[in-house]
Amino acid sequence: MELFVFVCASVMVLVGALGVIFRKHPVHAALSLVLTLFGIAVLFVAQSAEFLAAVQVIVYAGAIVILFLFVIMLLGVDKAENLQIEPLTGLRWIAGVVGLGMVGLLTTAVVSGSDVLRLRGLGIANSVAGENADANIQQLANSIFSDYVFAFEVTSVLLVVAVVGTVLLARRRTGKGIA
Amino acid sequence: MFGLVVVPTPTWYLVLSAVLFSIGAVGVLVRRNPLVMFMCIELMLNAVNLTFVTVGRAMSDINGQAIVFFVMVVAAAEVVVGLGIIVSIMRRRSGVNVDDLTELKG
Numbered sequence: 632m633e634l635f636v637f638v639c640a641s642v643m644v645l646v647g648a649l650g651v652i653f654r655k656h657p658v659h660a661a662l663s664l665v666l667t668l669f670g671i672a673v674l675f676v677a678q679s680a681e682f683l684a685a686v687q688v689i690v691y692a693g694a695i696v697i698l699f700l701f702v703i704m705l706l707g708v709d710k711a712e713n714l715q716i717e718p719l720t721g722l723r724w725i726a727g728v729v730g731l732g733m734v735g736l737l738t739t740a741v742v743s744g745s746d747v748l749r750l751r752g753l754g755i756a757n758s759v760a761g762e763n764a765d766a767n768i769q770q771l772a773n774s775i776f777s778d779y780v781f782a783f784e785v786t787s788v789l790l791v792v793a794v795v796g797t798v799l800l801a802r803r804r805t806g807k808g809i810a
Numbered sequence: 811m812f813g814l815v816v817v818p819t820p821t822w823y824l825v826l827s828a829v830l831f832s833i834g835a836v837g838v839l840v841r842r843n844p845l846v847m848f849m850c851i852e853l854m855l856n857a858v859n860l861t862f863v864t865v866g867r868a869m870s871d872i873n874g875q876a877i878v879f880f881v882m883v884v885a886a887a888e889v890v891v892g893l894g895i896i897v898s899i900m901r902r903r904s905g906v907n908v909d910d911l912t913e914l915k916g
Binding site: 633634637641644645648649651652657660661664667668671674675678679680682683686687690691694695698699702703705706708712722723725726727729730731733734737738741742745748767770771773774775778779782783786789790792793794796797798800801803 | 815816817818819820821822823824825826828829830831832833834835836837839840841842843845846848849850852853856860863864865866867868869872873876878879880882883884885886887888889890891893894895896897898900901
């Protein structure tokens, strides 16, 4: 069963990722990105990270892709690009070679390092329905709000800075005054 | 052969995320539309998230998932600021091609 889920989700992820690179239309690329993000969410569920799967769907597929689509519509670039023109001669070939080399290197590293993956921590609670259905959320909350509570507070500052910066950047300049 | 139940090991997930990361990197190299390049960066971030969750489960350590949570927050902030920059650049020019942005060239 886990194999079936893994194969289906991998096909979703890879088809979506290839769609992001190869679709001419930016809107189609954004929709392919949604497919990839859903596949990653399925893989999160398969690895008993239910909370992250929910956050993945809500934040990435729900917010970030919608933001992409808004910007595509706002800029009016929702027309197909001509992908026949190569910006630099030989760029595609070099990029393909670099990509294959990266796959090879990373795969070699992962396979040769796979025996390092031993049990080390305290264990991850499985969310079994009926017993303790939100064990994953409780455990993650224990980690975030005890070990990483300072980093958590800093992320709130980061989000405020991001909001203010975006408002300043995307604001239309009106005559005099700052920005 | 058919009675054998094959369970995907963590290595399978890690190889998948390596492939996903490489697809994203090639996309950043190949595409010239800044929005699509941003989407490829999202692909790479997701590959890294998958790696964190996989290694966290293999080592039975919840902190892998906690780090993914923070990566998602930073990714959201990064996308918002990046799209703001792209909007403010593209408002004063028509085409969308990062090769045209050469004002800072020395």
